[in-house]
Amino acid sequence: MIRLQHNVVHRPRTIDDACTLLAEYGPSAQLLAGGTDIMVLLNAGLLQADVFIDLWPLDELRGIDDLPDSLRIGALTTFSQILRSPAVERFAPALAAAARTIGAAQIQNRGTIGGNIANASPAADSLPVLSCLDADIELASVRSRRRVSIHSFHTGYRKTALAADEMIVAVHLPKTRTDERIEFYKVGTRRAQAISKVVLGARMQIAGGIVEHIALAYGSVAPTVVRARAAEAILLGQYPSPELASRAVAALDRDLKPITDLRSSAAYRRRVAGNLLERFLRKALQH
Amino acid sequence: MKRLLDVLREDCRLTGTKEGCGEGECGACSVIVDGEVVNSCLIPVCQVEGSSVTTVEGLALNDQLSPLQRAFLEYGAAQCGICTPGMLMSAHALLLRRPHPIRNQILEAIAGNLCRCTGYTKILDAIAAVSSGNINKPDQSE
Ligand SMILES: Cc1cc2nc3c(=O)[nH]c(=O)nc-3n(C[C@H](O)[C@H](O)[C@H](O)COP(=O)(O)OP(=O)(O)OC[C@H]3O[C@@H](n4cnc5c(N)ncnc54)[C@H](O)[C@@H]3O)c2cc1C
Ligand code: FES
Ligand code: FES
Numbered sequence: 001m002i003r004l005q006h007n008v009v010h011r012p013r014t015i016d017d018a019c020t021l022l023a024e025y026g027p028s029a030q031l032l033a034g035g036t037d038i039m040v041l042l043n044a045g046l047l048q049a050d051v052f053i054d055l056w057p058l059d060e061l062r063g064i065d066d067l068p069d070s071l072r073i074g075a076l077t078t079f080s081q082i083l084r085s086p087a088v089e090r091f092a093p094a095l096a097a098a099a100r101t102i103g104a105a106q107i108q109n110r111g112t113i114g115g116n117i118a119n120a121s122p123a124a125d126s127l128p129v130l131s132c133l134d135a136d137i138e139l140a141s142v143r144s145r146r147r148v149s150i151h152s153f154h155t156g157y158r159k160t161a162l163a164a165d166e167m168i169v170a171v172h173l174p175k176t177r178t179d180e181r182i183e184f185y186k187v188g189t190r191r192a193q194a195i196s197k198v199v200l201g202a203r204m205q206i207a208g209g210i211v212e213h214i215a216l217a218y219g220s221v222a223p224t225v226v227r228a229r230a231a232e233a234i235l236l237g238q239y240p241s242p243e244l245a246s247r248a249v250a251a252l253d254r255d256l257k258p259i260t261d262l263r264s265s266a267a268y269r270r271r272v273a274g275n276l277l278e279r280f281l282r283k284a285l286q287h
Numbered sequence: 288m289k290r291l292l293d294v295l296r297e298d299c300r301l302t303g304t305k306e307g308c309g310e311g312e313c314g315a316c317s318v319i320v321d322g323e324v325v326n327s328c329l330i331p332v333c334q335v336e337g338s339s340v341t342t343v344e345g346l347a348l349n350d351q352l353s354p355l356q357r358a359f360l361e362y363g364a365a366q367c368g369i370c371t372p373g374m375l376m377s378a379h380a381l382l383l384r385r386p387h388p389i390r391n392q393i394l395e396a397i398a399g400n401l402c403r404c405t406g407y408t409k410i411l412d413a414i415a416a417v418s419s420g421n422i423n424k425p426d427q428s429e
Contacts, residue, residue, distance in 0.1 A: 009288055009333050032331070039290070039329040040310045052288065056334045080323065104399025105377060106314060109323040110330070192398030193312060 009052045015060050015140055015169060021053050023142040027164040029053050033076055034110035036103070037119045061114070061169060064088060070175055072138075075114025075168040079126075080105070082113065091175040094129045094201060097184040101125055104192040114168040120158045120224070127154070127225040128201030129184055131217035136172040141165045147172065150225075157223035180205045180213070181284040185276045189263070196220045197264040200276040204235075204284045211235045216277065221258040221269050228255035231277065245281045249274040291335055292316045292327040295342060303343035303372045307401070314400030317373035318342050324380035326399075343372035346379060354422040355379055355414070361422070362413035366404035374400050378414045387418050 009032075012018040022029060030049035032038055033056065041047035055061060061076035066087040073082065079099040082088050088096050102108055102116075102125050116126045117137060127150070136147045141163060153161050162168070176182055182203045188194030199219035205212045214235045216228040230251040238244050258269035295301045295318070307315035309328050316327040319341040346353040355378055358364070365371040374397060381388055381396035388396065393414050402410065416422050 007288055009331070011333065011336075035329050035331060035334070036311060039331065042288070043290070043309045043328065052331075054331070054333060057336075103311070104314070105324050105380070105396055106317060106326045106329075106399045107311060110325050192395075 007050050007052060009054050011054045011057050013057060015058065015167075018053060018055060018058060018167060019140055019142045019165070022167060023165045025051050025053075031055060031118070031167060033112045033115040033118075034078060036107050036111040037115060037121075055114075055167075066091075071173045073113055073171045073173065075117075075170055076112050077114075079103075079108040079111050079113070079116075083108065092129070092133065092173050094132070094176075094182045094184040094203075095126065095173065098125045098129045098186070098199075098201070101184075101186045101188075101191070107193075113171055117153070117171065118160065118162065118168055120154055120160050122157065122223055122225070123196045123199070123220045124225070125186060125196060125199055125219065128199045128217040128219040130171065130173070130201075131225050131227060132182070132201035132203045132215040133173050133176065134215070135174070137168055138170040138172060139166045140169045141167070145169075151227065154224040176203070177205065179207075183280050183283065185279070187272050187276070195263060198258075198269050198272045198276065200273070200280065202277070202280045202284075204280075206240070206284070210237055210239055212237075216280075218256060218273055220263075221256040221273055223257070226255060226257075228252055228277075230254040235281075240281065240285050245278055248281070249277050252277065288331045288333065290328055291318070291330040291332045291340070294332045295327060295340075301342050301344050305369055305372055307369065307373075312401070313370075314373040314377065314397075315370055317376040317400065319376055319380050322380070322383060324377050324399075341376070341379075343375055346375060353379075354417050355382070358413040358416045358422040359410070362409050362416060364405060364409040364413040370400055370402040370404075374402065374410055378410075378417075381414070382418060388414075390415065393418075 010021050029051045032052050032054045061074045063074045064085050065072040079102045083096045083099040116124045130150045135150045137153050138147050185200045186196050187198045188196050201217040203215040214232045219225050231248040234248045234251050258266040260266045295304050305315040307313035311326045311329045317324050318327045321338050377397050377400050
């Protein structure tokens, strides 16, 4: 039996109360959502905290609102709730696809989108989708409510723009248009329970034969999720062709900084990142 | 902050729920909380305040094994038995939500439960037998 240290657990019932607690304790408090990252660390003795603020009872943080131009997904919404949501299936199917690959049923039933974003792992599977959709993260503290673009939220390896007294309350996803092609690809060791080796969230719109809009967001190939800006620049405004696709794949050298670790080698990751882009472009052009 | 797993095993003396990895990977500690299967090694016990928790001990009714349990016996879906309580809970949660799953849905439902003995085929067959009515369905016995 593992004896976790004796600690204080606060269980606020409103966002305001949670923010007040955060302001009081600052960095010494540890927010707890579904626990699927935190409990692993606690069980392994890798995390010390005297005070926990347990968000789980905070129903205000749960749910998916179907707004005119966007979906607002509460931070405490689980991946199971996301993948069962008709609104997500209709307006952000790539997020449902990502949710389906996270862990297995036990993890999806407990793991939350807010936890995935805040945990800031380079391999977090929801992040490439949020990045290619240009999502905003809504934050709250006793001082203010603010919205930060996903592109500036992750500031470095496991670093975020969250202040010590701030929490994530929701994610705002602009609805995707029906003439856009959006895909989520994840490559891991096996289908379930696998941490990603390479992930791609990709979005493209073709108008009048040319690439009108393109967004390529990779996970697990840099310290944070990254947009492949060089590859995007090559594709934007051009008539797609196999030759153009090859140039975009080559440009990934400038965009990605894959490393060799336990899960995979840098060379493998770079090769797979290119293959996924080729696959996406081939598929997108068939439509 | 105690883990639900320890409260079940140590405080409630419900030792049917097993600990394999203690890090969410193996599913041996699977229990059902408010209808959804979860890993009890990853749940701080405060988070089940006001919830209903079902462990493998809760499947049998009046000393009668549930159809799922009988199917596991009949089909040889358990060998060493360490994964079995967790497998049963994942399968039970699936059948509550989807009484007639296709094979892929069964595979997905037990993807978070590792078994080192059976090779999974007999487990899949046992669950399929319950859903196709070759063994009585869970709701008929409950
Ligand atoms: C077996 C296993 C398999 C997994 N597989 C995958 C996978 O395939 N893909 C993947 O991406 N992840 C995977 N994970 C990791 C994990 O499940 C996800 O990152 C999940 O989204 C974390 O959410 P949570 O609610 O459980 O977070 P918690 O563990 O509760 O919290 C994680 C971190 O986020 C902070 N936090 C939580 N909520 C908020 C908030 N609202 N505001 C500010 N900070 C907050 C916490 O303080 C903590 O630092 C896996 C984990 C396990 C154990
Ligand atoms: S013991 Fe909980 S998942 Fe392995
Ligand atoms: S029967 Fe031994 S692990 Fe499954």
